[in-house]
Amino acid sequence: MTTLTAPPKQAPPPVRPRKxxxxxxxxxxxVPLLPALIFTxxxxxxxxxxxxxxxxxxxxILKPGERHFVGLSxxxxxxxxxxxxxxxxxxxxxxxxxxxxxxxxxxxxxxxxDRRFVGRGLARTLLIAPFLVxxxxxxxxxxHAIYNPDYxxxxxxxxAVYRFFGADNGPTVDWISSYPMPAVVVSLVWQWTPFMMLIxxxxxxxxxxxxxEAARMDGASALQTFRHITLPHLRQYIELGxxxxxxxxxxxxxxxxxxxxxxxxxxxxNLPYEIYLTxxxxxxxxxxxxxxxxVVLGAFVIxxxxxxxxxxxxxxxxxx
Amino acid sequence: MTHAALAPRGGRFKKLLRGKDDxxxxxxxxxxxxxxxxxxxxxxxxxxWMVLTSFHQEADxxxxxxxxxxxxxxxxxxxxFSRDITPFLLNSAMASILSTxxxxxxxxPAAYALxxxxxxxxxxxxxxxxxxxxxxxxxxxxPVYLIVKDAGMLDNVWTLVVLYxxxxxxxxxxxMRSFLAEVPKExxxxxxxxxxxxxTVLWRVVAPVAMPGLAATSLICFIFSWNEFMFAVxxxxxxASTAPVFLVGFITxxxxxLARLCAAATLVSLPVLIAGFAAQDKLVRGLxxxxxx
Numbered sequence: 001m002t003t004l005t006a007p008p009k010q011a012p013p014p015v016r017p018r019k020x021x022x023x024x025x026x027x028x029x030x031v032p033l034l035p036a037l038i039f040t041x042x043x044x045x046x047x048x049x050x051x052x053x054x055x056x057x058x059x060x061i062l063k064p065g066e067r068h069f070v071g072l073s074x075x076x077x078x079x080x081x082x083x084x085x086x087x088x089x090x091x092x093x094x095x096x097x098x099x100x101x102x103x104x105x106x107x108x109x110x111x112x113x114d115r116r117f118v119g120r121g122l123a124r125t126l127l128i129a130p131f132l133v134x135x136x137x138x139x140x141x142x143x144h145a146i147y148n149p150d151y152x153x154x155x156x157x158x159x160a161v162y163r164f165f166g167a168d169n170g171p172t173v174d175w176i177s178s179y180p181m182p183a184v185v186v187s188l189v190w191q192w193t194p195f196m197m198l199i200x201x202x203x204x205x206x207x208x209x210x211x212x213e214a215a216r217m218d219g220a221s222a223l224q225t226f227r228h229i230t231l232p233h234l235r236q237y238i239e240l241g242x243x244x245x246x247x248x249x250x251x252x253x254x255x256x257x258x259x260x261x262x263x264x265x266x267x268x269x270n271l272p273y274e275i276y277l278t279x280x281x282x283x284x285x286x287x288x289x290x291x292x293x294x295v296v297l298g299a300f301v302i303x304x305x306x307x308x309x310x311x312x313x314x315x316x317x318x319x320x
Numbered sequence: 321m322t323h324a325a326l327a328p329r330g331g332r333f334k335k336l337l338r339g340k341d342d343x344x345x346x347x348x349x350x351x352x353x354x355x356x357x358x359x360x361x362x363x364x365x366x367x368x369w370m371v372l373t374s375f376h377q378e379a380d381x382x383x384x385x386x387x388x389x390x391x392x393x394x395x396x397x398x399x400x401f402s403r404d405i406t407p408f409l410l411n412s413a414m415a416s417i418l419s420t421x422x423x424x425x426x427x428x429p430a431a432y433a434l435x436x437x438x439x440x441x442x443x444x445x446x447x448x449x450x451x452x453x454x455x456x457x458x459x460x461x462x463p464v465y466l467i468v469k470d471a472g473m474l475d476n477v478w479t480l481v482v483l484y485x486x487x488x489x490x491x492x493x494x495x496m497r498s499f500l501a502e503v504p505k506e507x508x509x510x511x512x513x514x515x516x517x518x519x520t521v522l523w524r525v526v527a528p529v530a531m532p533g534l535a536a537t538s539l540i541c542f543i544f545s546w547n548e549f550m551f552a553v554x555x556x557x558x559x560a561s562t563a564p565v566f567l568v569g570f571i572t573x574x575x576x577x578l579a580r581l582c583a584a585a586t587l588v589s590l591p592v593l594i595a596g597f598a599a600q601d602k603l604v605r606g607l608x609x610x611x612x613x
Contacts, residue, residue: 026439026440029433029437029438029439030433030439031433032429032430032432032433033429033430033433033434033439033445035426035429035430036426036427036429036430036449036489036493037430037445037448039426039485039486039489040448040449040452040486040489040490043482043483043485043486044452044455044460044486045452046463047460047463047464047467048455048459048460048463050462050463050466050467051459051460051462051463054462054463054466108359109356109359112348112352112355112356112359113356114345115345115346115347115348115352116345116346116347116348117347117348117352117353117356118353119357123356123357123360124600125597125600126360126361126363126364126367127359127360127363127364128596128597128600128603129363129364129367129593130363130364130366130367131596132543132589132592132593132596132597133367133370133585133589133592133593134546134547134563134564134567134585134588134589134592135547135549135564136547136549136564136567136568137370137564137567137584137585137586137588137589138366138585140567140570140571140581140585141366141369141370141581141582141585142366143571144570144573144576144578144581145366145369145370145373145578145581145582146366146369148573150382150384151381151382151383151384151578153365153366153369153386155384156383156384156385156386157385157386159384159385160385160386163385190363190366193363194363195607198603198604198607199604199607199608201604202604202605202608240608240611244607244608244609247453247454250456251456251457251458253458253549253550254549254550254564257549257553258568258571261571271456271458272456272458272550275458275459275461276458276461276550276554279461279462279465280554285462285466288462289462289463292456292458292459292460292461292462293459295456295458295459296455296456296459299454299455299456300454302454303451303454306454307447307450307451307454310450310609310611311443311447
């Protein structure tokens, strides 16, 4: 199989449908694909069309009989609403910090785990555990067992340390109220760092050994080797990690719902949670749908970059 | 191309301790080994704390400073099972397993049509599948909710099965395609020249190469379905609620049972933890849609 950085060869793609095959043969090829394709179109595309339609209606289920077509006015509401602007900003802050921090930590851990040391396999197994814990369970764990001001592990440990050094009591910090956004970010970084580490570790282990050997022979320092050989080699892996991470973290719902419920105020309300509130608390279906459409447009921008990166990985594979 | 996955593995525990066998990779210095282990333990600490607390009595769980060496008890788990966590676990198992089976039934033929006997413009089809993953699920929640409500399918496990299938199908198609693309073309052609029928080719040539991939794909689909929260919490009420919905009851601070919460969190995470530890080498490829080995 190719590594991601294998130079594209000139050979034609190994698989190519025969152009001369008749339409019966073409259909024979298509049949196995159709169930999956039709299922996907029905279950994912139709709801989006419905969202588009609903977004043009004034529709609040608390006011039955007032449902009517309003054109694009829900959209002008979406773009001018203070709460939604806050939610957009929160989403950007949350996603960017989680992805950037977990990539950096993941890179550091991957560099360490790329080398041999006592118990490396066990360390790797323990490190991926945070990613495997159910997200809602993880969010509750952080909220109650770690951040809780009275009996959480964080304050409890601080307290124990203070007492060890002879002080009476440690500080009682209400982490979630005092630092709501960092509290959510830390719990998500904890979950996503193992993901980044796994992808970057795979990248490091696909690194050709002879190039590193040559660099060592030429007397390159560890830092030089990292900057000029390892980092360029890892670039595609980092891009992949950032893009996949962004796609998933943008959609974060579990952590916000569980840890802060968007609060205090709307300090941690991200777009998915704001749309959820509009739908199931305010019952403003039209507004929720319009916000949903805007989110899809935003996701489309990210996806364009993502698809381009993945397409380049993909081309290298098929042109091997 | 690597067939390491097919090789028999011996000394599993030894391998676990040593990690990937590569005598050429440089050793970590003692100082950095210490740093690596410190970081590992820091990341693992919340998981360890969750499991430890789940084996304590409530009085020993919520103490300040913490008391990690309190007596061990299974009471919290007994309480969970006597206070009906079972139906939630059964719903989760049903939704996850059924949707995984459905995903494989749809994805394997599709991946076959996209790799071994590719349809025209197969890359476009691949990217169509992938693009559906970029649509935030929240944008589909409202129409899905309205349709499901009108169809009288709220609070029904089958609703979750259908949604989880749609959620995982693109990932499964991508993963399975990358595994099927590893089937050597020469062998396929040779088998056809020898007059082997489609079923023989599938069974004798394709299946042996694709089986580990099939296992990895099922694992990823199972994990994502088991952990899904947004649809589960908004589309089920009493009959079809899954394990994450059971946990929602622990959100408020009032009257919190910390030890029981930890037991519940451990219990619902256990299937994924076991599956993930057992198949950690496959996890990467699955999580990166088969783009990274």
